[in-house]
Amino acid sequence: MAKGLTKRSENYSQWYNELVVKADLAENSAVRGSMVIKPYGFSIWEKMQATLDKMFKDTGHSNAYFPLFIPKSFFSKEASHVDGFAKECAVVTHYRLKNDGNNNIVVDEKAKLEEELIVRPTSETIIWNTYKNWIQSYRDLPILVNQWANVVRWEMRTRLFLRTAEFLWQEGHTAHATKQEALDETEQMINVYAEFAEKWMAVPVIKGAKSENERFAGALETYAIEALMQDGKALQAGTSHFLGQNFAKAFDVKFTDKEGKLDYVWATSWGVSTRLMGALIMAHSDDLGLVLPPKLAPIQVVIVPIYKGEEQLVQISEKANQIKKKLQDKGISVKFDDRDTHKPGFKFAEYELKGVPVRIAIGPRDLENGTLEIARRDTLEKESRAQDSVEDYVITLLDDIQENIYIKASDFRKENTCKVDTYAQFKDVIENKGGFVLAHWDGTVETEQKIKDETKATIRCIPFSFEEEEGKCIYTGKPSKRRALFAKAY
Amino acid sequence: MAKGLTKRSENYSQWYNELVVKADLAENSAVRGSMVIKPYGFSIWEKMQATLDKMFKDTGHSNAYFPLFIPKSFFSKEASHVDGFAKECAVVTHYRLKNDGNNNIVVDEKAKLEEELIVRPTSETIIWNTYKNWIQSYRDLPILVNQWANVVRWEMRTRLFLRTAEFLWQEGHTAHATKQEALDETEQMINVYAEFAEKWMAVPVIKGAKSENERFAGALETYAIEALMQDGKALQAGTSHFLGQNFAKAFDVKFTDKEGKLDYVWATSWGVSTRLMGALIMAHSDDLGLVLPPKLAPIQVVIVPIYKGEEQLVQISEKANQIKKKLQDKGISVKFDDRDTHKPGFKFAEYELKGVPVRIAIGPRDLENGTLEIARRDTLEKESRAQDSVEDYVITLLDDIQENIYIKASDFRKENTCKVDTYAQFKDVIENKGGFVLAHWDGTVETEQKIKDETKATIRCIPFSFEEEEGKCIYTGKPSKRRALFAKAY
Numbered sequence: 001m002a003k004g005l006t007k008r009s010e011n012y013s014q015w016y017n018e019l020v021v022k023a024d025l026a027e028n029s030a031v032r033g034s035m036v037i038k039p040y041g042f043s044i045w046e047k048m049q050a051t052l053d054k055m056f057k058d059t060g061h062s063n064a065y066f067p068l069f070i071p072k073s074f075f076s077k078e079a080s081h082v083d084g085f086a087k088e089c090a091v092v093t094h095y096r097l098k099n100d101g102n103n104n105i106v107v108d109e110k111a112k113l114e115e116e117l118i119v120r121p122t123s124e125t126i127i128w129n130t131y132k133n134w135i136q137s138y139r140d141l142p143i144l145v146n147q148w149a150n151v152v153r154w155e156m157r158t159r160l161f162l163r164t165a166e167f168l169w170q171e172g173h174t175a176h177a178t179k180q181e182a183l184d185e186t187e188q189m190i191n192v193y194a195e196f197a198e199k200w201m202a203v204p205v206i207k208g209a210k211s212e213n214e215r216f217a218g219a220l221e222t223y224a225i226e227a228l229m230q231d232g233k234a235l236q237a238g239t240s241h242f243l244g245q246n247f248a249k250a251f252d253v254k255f256t257d258k259e260g261k262l263d264y265v266w267a268t269s270w271g272v273s274t275r276l277m278g279a280l281i282m283a284h285s286d287d288l289g290l291v292l293p294p295k296l297a298p299i300q301v302v303i304v305p306i307y308k309g310e311e312q313l314v315q316i317s318e319k320a321n322q323i324k325k326k327l328q329d330k331g332i333s334v335k336f337d338d339r340d341t342h343k344p345g346f347k348f349a350e351y352e353l354k355g356v357p358v359r360i361a362i363g364p365r366d367l368e369n370g371t372l373e374i375a376r377r378d379t380l381e382k383e384s385r386a387q388d389s390v391e392d393y394v395i396t397l398l399d400d401i402q403e404n405i406y407i408k409a410s411d412f413r414k415e416n417t418c419k420v421d422t423y424a425q426f427k428d429v430i431e432n433k434g435g436f437v438l439a440h441w442d443g444t445v446e447t448e449q450k451i452k453d454e455t456k457a458t459i460r461c462i463p464f465s466f467e468e469e470e471g472k473c474i475y476t477g478k479p480s481k482r483r484a485l486f487a488k489a490y
Numbered sequence: 491m492a493k494g495l496t497k498r499s500e501n502y503s504q505w506y507n508e509l510v511v512k513a514d515l516a517e518n519s520a521v522r523g524s525m526v527i528k529p530y531g532f533s534i535w536e537k538m539q540a541t542l543d544k545m546f547k548d549t550g551h552s553n554a555y556f557p558l559f560i561p562k563s564f565f566s567k568e569a570s571h572v573d574g575f576a577k578e579c580a581v582v583t584h585y586r587l588k589n590d591g592n593n594n595i596v597v598d599e600k601a602k603l604e605e606e607l608i609v610r611p612t613s614e615t616i617i618w619n620t621y622k623n624w625i626q627s628y629r630d631l632p633i634l635v636n637q638w639a640n641v642v643r644w645e646m647r648t649r650l651f652l653r654t655a656e657f658l659w660q661e662g663h664t665a666h667a668t669k670q671e672a673l674d675e676t677e678q679m680i681n682v683y684a685e686f687a688e689k690w691m692a693v694p695v696i697k698g699a700k701s702e703n704e705r706f707a708g709a710l711e712t713y714a715i716e717a718l719m720q721d722g723k724a725l726q727a728g729t730s731h732f733l734g735q736n737f738a739k740a741f742d743v744k745f746t747d748k749e750g751k752l753d754y755v756w757a758t759s760w761g762v763s764t765r766l767m768g769a770l771i772m773a774h775s776d777d778l779g780l781v782l783p784p785k786l787a788p789i790q791v792v793i794v795p796i797y798k799g800e801e802q803l804v805q806i807s808e809k810a811n812q813i814k815k816k817l818q819d820k821g822i823s824v825k826f827d828d829r830d831t832h833k834p835g836f837k838f839a840e841y842e843l844k845g846v847p848v849r850i851a852i853g854p855r856d857l858e859n860g861t862l863e864i865a866r867r868d869t870l871e872k873e874s875r876a877q878d879s880v881e882d883y884v885i886t887l888l889d890d891i892q893e894n895i896y897i898k899a900s901d902f903r904k905e906n907t908c909k910v911d912t913y914a915q916f917k918d919v920i921e922n923k924g925g926f927v928l929a930h931w932d933g934t935v936e937t938e939q940k941i942k943d944e945t946k947a948t949i950r951c952i953p954f955s956f957e958e959e960e961g962k963c964i965y966t967g968k969p970s971k972r973r974a975l976f977a978k979a980y
Contacts, residue, residue, distance in 0.1 A: 029620065030564070031557040031607065036620055039552035039635060046553060062529035063536060067521040068609075068640055068656050069580075072587070074520070076595040086587040090559075091597050092609065093583045095644040097562070097576040105566040107581050107606055116597055117521065119558075119582065119609070130519065130526050139831065145529060150558055150640065154585040166558050341629065 005353070007287045012231040016282060020160045023290050023354050025277065033158040033165030040354065041277065043298035045168070048276060049148065051200050051295075052170065055192050061144040061172060066126050068150075069117035074125040078250040081124065084217020088154040090119040090165075119152040124218060124269055127173045128247040135175060135265055137256045142185075143175040161278035162235075162490050169273035175265045177257060179244075182266035183221075186242040189270040190223040193238035201276065202293040202406035203227045203283045204413055205237060206436070206485060208461025213448050216269075220244040226460040226485065228413045229282040232434020234460045234487035237279050240270035278490070284378075284405050290355025291378055293405055294398040301327055301394060302356045303336045304347045306363035313338065316362050319387070323360065323372070326391045332398070352377060357401050358394060378405050419483065423474045426486070430457045436487050438466070440480035442473035451475055451486070459484045495843070497777045502721040506772060510650045513780050513844050515767065523648040523655030530844065531767065533788035535658070538766060539638065541690050541785075542660065545682050551634045551662060556616050558640075559607035564615040568740040571614065574707020578644040580609040580655075609642040614708060614733070614759055617663045618741040625665060625755055627746045632675075633665040651768035652725075652980050659763030665755045667747060669734075672756035673711075676732040679760040680713040683728035691766065692783040692896035693717045693773045694903055695727060696926070696975060698951025703938050706759075710734040716950040716975065718903045719772040722924020724950045724977035727769045730760035768980070774868075774895050780845025781868055783895055784888040791817055791884060792846045793826045794837045796853035803828065806852050809877070813850065813862070816881045822888070842867060847891050848884060868895050909973065913964045916976070920947045926977050928956070930970035932963035941965055941976070949974045 005022060006014045021027050025041030037045065053063070069092060075082050096111030120126065127145075134140060148170045155163050172189060176182040190207055197205045205225035215222040219241035227237050248254070248264035255265055284291040294300050303324060305316040317338055324334045335356075337347055344361065351359055361373040372390065375382040378401050385393060416435030420426045429437050441447060441459065452458050462484050471480045495512060496504045511517050515531030527535065543553070559582060565572050586601030610616065617635075624630060638660045648654050662679060666672040680697055687695045695715035705712040709731035717727050738744070738754040745755055774781040784790050793814060795806040807828055814824045825846075827837055834851065841849055851863040862880065865872040868891050875883060906925030910916045919927050931937060931949065942948050952974050961970045 027623075029557045030561060030616070031559045034557035034559060036557070037555040039554045042554045043552065062533065064529045064532045065527040065658065067519045067524035067526070068642065069521045069524060071520060072595060072597075075587070082587075082595055086589070086595060089585065089587050090582045090607070091584040091587065092580045093597065094581040095579065097565070097572075097579050097581065097608070099576070105562060105572055105576060107562075107583065117580070118587070126520070133517075152558065168555065 005287065005289065008230060015287070016278075017160065019281060019285060019289060025281070026160045028160065031165075033155055035160050035164050035166075037168075037274070040298065044280070044292070044296055045274060045277060047296045047298065048196075048200070049170075052192075052196055052272065053148075055196060056146050056170075056172065059188060059192060061146045061174075063147060064145045065147055065149070066123050066130060068120055070120050070123070070126045072116045072118055074129055075118055077125060078218050078246055081218035081246075081250075085121045085153070089121060090152045090154055092117040092119065120149070121151055121153045122269075122271075123147065123149070123151075123171055124173065124243070124247050125251070128251040128253060128267070131173075131175055131265070132251050132253045135253055135255050138177045138258055141175055141177045141255060141265065142181065144172075144185075145174065146170055146172040159278075161274055161281070164274075167274045169271050171269060171271040174268045175248075175253070176268070177255065177266070179266050182244075182268050183242055185268045186221065186223055186240045186270070189268070190225060190238070190240040193240065193270075193272060194225050196272075197225055197227065197237055197276075197279075198406065200293065200295045201280050201283070202295075202402055202409060203237070203279055204406065204410045206461065206463050207465070208463040208485060210239075210461055211445075211448055211459045211484065213445055214459060216241045218243060218246050220246070224461050226487075227279050227283060228416060228436055228487070229279070229490070230412065231282075232416055232488070234436065234489040235275075235279050235282070236460070236489065237276060238270070238272040241268060243267035243269060283409050285355065288349075288380075289353030291405060292355035292357060294357045294402045297355065297357050298333065299335045299351075299354075299356050300332050300398060301334045301358045301360060302347075302351045303334065303360045303362065304344055304351075305336075305338055306344050306361055308364075312364055313340070315367055316364070319367060320362055323362075323387065323390060327394060330391050330395060332391070332394060358397055360390075376401055378408075421471070421474065426451075426457075426474050427455055430455045430486070430488065434488065436460070436485055438483040439474045439486055440471035440482075441484045442476050442478035442480055444476075447473060447475045456488050457486045458489055460487050460489060461485050495777065495779065498720060505777070506768075507650065509771060509775060509779060515771070516650045518650065521655075523645055525650050525654050525656075527658075527764070530788065534770070534782070534786055535764060535767060537786045537788065538686075538690070539660075542682075542686055542762065543638075545686060546636050546660075546662065549678060549682060551636045551664075553637060554635045555637055555639070556613050556620060558610055560610050560613070560616045562606045562608055564619055565608055567615060568708050568736055571708035571740075575611045575643070579611060580642045580644055582607040582609065610639070611641055611643045612759075612761075613637065613639070613641075613661055613663065614737050614757075615741070618737040618743060618757070621663075621665055621755070622741050622743045625743055625745050628667045628748055631665055631667045631745060631755065632671065634662075634675075635664065636660055636662040649768075651764055651771070654764075657764045659761050661759060661761045664758045665738075665743070666758070667745065667756070669756050672734075672758050673732055676711065676713055676730045676758045676760070679758070680715060680728070680730040683730065683760075683762055684715050686762075687715055687717065687727055687766075687769075688896065690783065690785045691770050691773070692785075692892055692899065693727070693769055694896065694900045696951065696953050697955070698953040698975060700729075700951055701935075701938055701949045701974070703935050704949060706731045708733060708736050709759075710736070714951050716977075717769050717773060718899075718906060718926055718977070719769070719980070720902065721772075722906055722978070724926065724979040725765075725769050725772070726950070726979065727766060728760070728762040731758060733757035733759060773899050775845065778839075778870075779843030781895060782845035782847060784847045784892045787845065787847050788823065789825045789841075789844075789846050790822050790888060791824045791848045791850060792837075792841045793824065793850045793852065794834050794841075795826075795828055796834050796851055798854075802854055803830070805857055806854070809857060810852055813852075813877065813880060817884060820881050820885060822881070822884060838865075848887055850880075866891055868898075911961070911964065916941075916947075916964050917945055920945045920976070920978065924978065926950070926975055928973040929964045929976055930961035930972075931974045932966050932968035932970055934966075937963060937965045946978050947976045948979055950977050950979060951975050
């Protein structure tokens with residue numbers, strides 16, 4: 001199965017594209033820029049969804065659903081928002097097809113909409129138009145709502161999971177009585193995302209604030225989590241926006257506070273998308289295929305029988321099913337692959353390609369000796385173990401794999417993060433080594449843009465965790481108080 | 491809260507519309523025909539989704555995701571399919587907006603799509619175009635895939651949940667090597683829907699086959715579950731379609747069977763939607779508001795304190811929280827409403843409106859006596875009980891309510907189902923009494939259409955469960971072998 005998978009060192013980009021398709025995660029559809037998420041890929045996304053959904057609910061949020069279509073006029077109400085999204089909007093103009101008389105199905109020009117509808121690229125406008133009717137007084141606040149939905153942004157260059165015209169995501173939209181409460185919410189949600197990325201995806205992330213250039217269209221602050229991929233490029237994995245009173249003003253959403261005073265409502269929005277699948281794949285996988293963190297793997301353990309003839313298969317199957325049952329009783333998801341159409345070697349390669357964390361093989365000698373062979377996907381190490389209490393061992397092993405791939409990714413990031421103090425050094429690292437680069441910057445949009453134009457590197461964020469430090473902008477020499485995190489990015 | 495809710499006997503339709511909005515289930519949006527599903531309503535839908543999703547997985551299905559947009563040419567490939575949906579399609583024609591120079595945001599005419607994209611009203615065409623690449627041999631079959639998605643059908647007259655331009659649903663799309671396997675799947679899924687309707691929603695349904703007139707556009711057989719609402723109108727709550735080889739032929743999907751022979755693949759599709767919310771509401775609710783089956787109620791038990799002054803509230807809260815904890819430990823979802831902004835009477839009415847199955851009230855005398863008051867939403871009966879082991883009593887009570895509302899709905903259906911043998915009787919029942927009418931019919935499209943034109947009643951299905959019986963068509967007098975189930979329908 002893994003035959004034909006390009007090596008990362010040869011062509012990282014091609015390796016990724018092939019892996020997504022060969023591991024049955026997703027494929028391009030007949031609709032430009034839209035993907036089909038296949039059952040195996042979708043089952044990983046479902047695990048992500050379930051985990052995040054619980055985290056959102058544990059922090060007080062409820063789900064709701066708002067319309068797919070947004071009237072064009074709503075879009076125009078927040079100026080920077082429409083600037084940010086107008087160039088990539090799918091527009092519905094008609095509501096009927098007809099037969100033209102020659103058996104061609106054509107758009108019925110009589111069924112033209114008075115006002116065009118935009119397929120949502122994000123839902124701030126339709127939601128704040130709705131909130132207007134939900135909010136009169138401070139008693140109606142906060143509103144803590146999330147929606148799981150599909151959105152459309154007409155991207156010109158698309159890549160499976162990373163950048164698609166249609167993608168799946170969740171978007172939280174909250175409304176608050178005070179600025180501080182909205183800021184706290186913005187921070188809480190970026191922390192939720194970081195925890196999910198690190199503890200479930202095993203992907204270390206850097207939390208920070210976006211520069212003005214990279215902020216969400218309509219936000220006063222955008223917080224992001226940034227992850228480093230194996231090719232030294234950064235990937236923005238989630239964002240949380242403090243929207244101030246911008247959307248409340250655009251849609252005239254006011255509330256009466258405890259003192260009876262009218263004020264505009266404060267807002268946040270935050271989202272992660274199927275892009276997380278791209279981060280997951282690129283952070284851990286190798287030349288044999290996917291490496292999945294056990295907490296998100298649809299199949300955590302696969303059992304493969306090694307046999308000759310029907311009789312051996314029957315005997316091994318009995319034992320394998322006992323082990324499967326024991327593992328399932330501990331809450332582990334197990335597949336016993338007794339297909340007789342494929343050889344063990346083929347199956348081994350297939351589950352390596354699909355990133356199943358633990359593989360158990362049982363042969364006739366194992367039956368005699370009460371043993372089995374356990375292989376772990378992350379290190380590819382194999383060992384022979386007793387069948388007794390294998391379930392306890394597997395639990396420990398799954399935890400160990402989860403931790404190990406996180407550490408591996410963290411070590412990689414450490415090795416590929418550096419501080420530079422001159423623009424020459426900066427360009428050298430960005431061009432030749434890649435990775436995260438911490439450098440002083442004078443804080444202006446102009447300088448950031450020039451650096452981007454000259455090196456393709458952008459400011460991923462101003463990390464929350466870094467301390468104040470006097471320095472000089474690598475580009476202009478002007479004074480700077482803290483380093484920004486630069487990288488080339490997806 | 492319930493003040494102002496129109497009585498069912500006065501205006502059933504208005505009662506429904508008001509109830510949906512007042513109970514915080516959904517509301518009309520600014521986008522014609524599209525609704526906003528509010529958090530309380532969405533939490534019921536989430537419970538439906540979770541239950542159905544488990545039932546689908548238990549019967550071997552996996553989830554996947556296919557594009558929102560369908561190229562117009564795909565649509566035209568299955569003739570009856572496009573006939574069925576062309577008149578209600580939202581069409582995307584452009585992919586960019588621009589500023590016209592006078593600060594108006596307009597559609598950029600330069601960004602016109604070469605081929606228009608249809609917002610999916612259902613996904614058979616895009617999915618069968620995808621399956622073409624997934625299927626070569628019998629080894630690739632069956633494909634058992636479901637997707638949870640939004641779809642758009644441009645309905646002219648819309649009603650919250652029952653008929654909206656955009657709605658949420660699931661659509662299963664399966665591919666099989668044999669006709670029999672596809673027929674078995676079609677039947678299995680209508681059985682899954684019936685089980686869900688009866689055991690979770692507590693709504694009795696009649697399973698049967700649709701007449702040719704009412705079949706899905708592109709299907710050879712459509713099986714449906716039909717429920718009876720309190721106003722005597724039927725509601726189609728779910729459908730499962732045997733598509734034969736129609737879509738395989740339209741998209742040229744062939745497979746090699748075990749004998750090496752090429753044949754077209756057999757297909758089914760099946761779906762339920764947010765329309766189920768409408769069925770749930772209309773089947774059980776009363777003039778005070780919603781009546782929810784405990785298995786789908788987001789809040790199963792609400793505890794309301796009856797107190798004067800802060801001190802009493804503190805004492806009662808302590809007891810209430812103990813009881814809440816005990817109930818939660820048994821897996822019951824509980825809300826303790828200690829808001830001091832509203833009186834108990836207001837809260838009672840609010841939870842009646844929202845259909846919370848069980849209400850517990852605790853006052854100062856209850857504290858002294860170790861008692862509490864339990865009220866059940868379905869019968870509105872109240873009783874005083876000891877606080878000890880209240881959790882066991884509540885479990886029994888929730889089961890009892892679940893069963894009772896099912897029996898009530900079944901009794902209603904029994905009282906409102908009749909057999910008639912003449913067209914005069916038929917018209918009399920349909921016009922004056924409503925409900926299900928079992929009548930002989932000659933099996934022709936023409937007769938069905940005439941009866942529909944004259945009485946507005948349609949054939950809901952040919953029930954699976956009824957026995958062969960010689961009779962004469964009520965309209966033409968021609969011979970008939972079994973009765974069809976007629977009703978006016980939503």
